[in-house]
Amino acid sequence: xxxxxxxxxxxxxxxxxxxxxxxxxxxxxxxxxxxxxxxxxxxxxxxxxxxxxxxxxxxxxxxxxxxxxxxxxxxxxxxxxxxxxxxxxxxxxxxxxxxxxxxxxxxxxxxxxxxxxxxxxxxxxxxxxxxxxxxxxxxxxxxxxxxxxxxxxxxxxxxxxxxxxxxxxxxxxxxx
Numbered sequence: 348x349x350x351x352x353x354x355x356x357x358x359x360x361x362x363x364x365x366x367x368x369x370x371x372x373x374x375x376x377x378x379x380x381x382x383x384x385x386x387x388x389x390x391x392x393x394x395x396x397x398x399x400x401x402x403x404x405x406x407x408x409x410x411x412x413x414x415x416x417x418x419x420x421x422x423x424x425x426x427x428x429x430x431x432x433x434x435x436x437x438x439x440x441x442x443x444x445x446x447x448x449x450x451x452x453x454x455x456x457x458x459x460x461x462x463x464x465x466x467x468x469x470x471x472x473x474x475x476x477x478x479x480x481x482x483x484x485x486x487x488x489x490x491x492x493x494x495x496x497x498x499x500x501x502x503x504x505x506x507x508x509x510x511x512x513x514x515x516x517x518x519x520x521x522x523x
Contacts, residue, residue, distance in 0.1 A: 370401070371400070372428045374399075374421070377393065379393050379394075380417060388420075392414075392417040399414065405423070
C-alpha cells in the first residue's frame with residue numbers, strides 16, 4: 348500500500364505545481380484555439396470574449412491556454428493576464444503589458460512584446476510564400492475607391508513636397 352501512495356503523492360504534487368505556474372487570463376475577443384502556434388494549424392476549439400483561461404506557455408506571439416477541457420494556442424493579443432500575472436516580471440506581466448493601457452508617467456521597456464526574442468530575430472529568414480500570402484490582402488484601386496465611397500470619403504489632391512535643396516551657407520566664414 349505504501350508503494351502505491353508514493354507515486355500518487357508525487358503525481359498530485361506535480362499537478363498542483365503545474366497549476367500554480369499557470370497564469371490566469373481573460374479572452375479579449377472571440378478567437379480560435381489552434382493545435383500549434385500558427386494560424387495555419389488545425390483549429391481545436393474556440394474561446395469566447397470574456398472567458399477565463401489558464402496561460403500555460405508562451406511561444407512567439409502565441410499563448411498556450413486551457414479553458415475547461417479545451418487546450419490550444421491563441422494569439423498573444425487576444426488574452427489579458429488577470430490579477431498581475433504570475434508574479435513580478437513573469438509571463439502574466441508581459442501579457443498584461445501587451446494588452447492593457449500603461450501609465451504614461453512610468454517608463455517601461457518591454458523586449459519582445461510582439462513575440463520575437465533575440466534568438467528568433469537572429470534565425471529569421473526570407474519566406475517568399477508568406478510574402479505572397481500577404482500580397483493577397485492588398486486592395487485594388489477599384490476596391491479602395493468603392494470602400495471610400497461607401498464610407499463617405501472624398502478624394503483630395505495634396506500638392507507634393509518641394510524637392511530638397513542643399514543647405515546654403517548662412518555665413519561666408521562657414522566654408523573656411
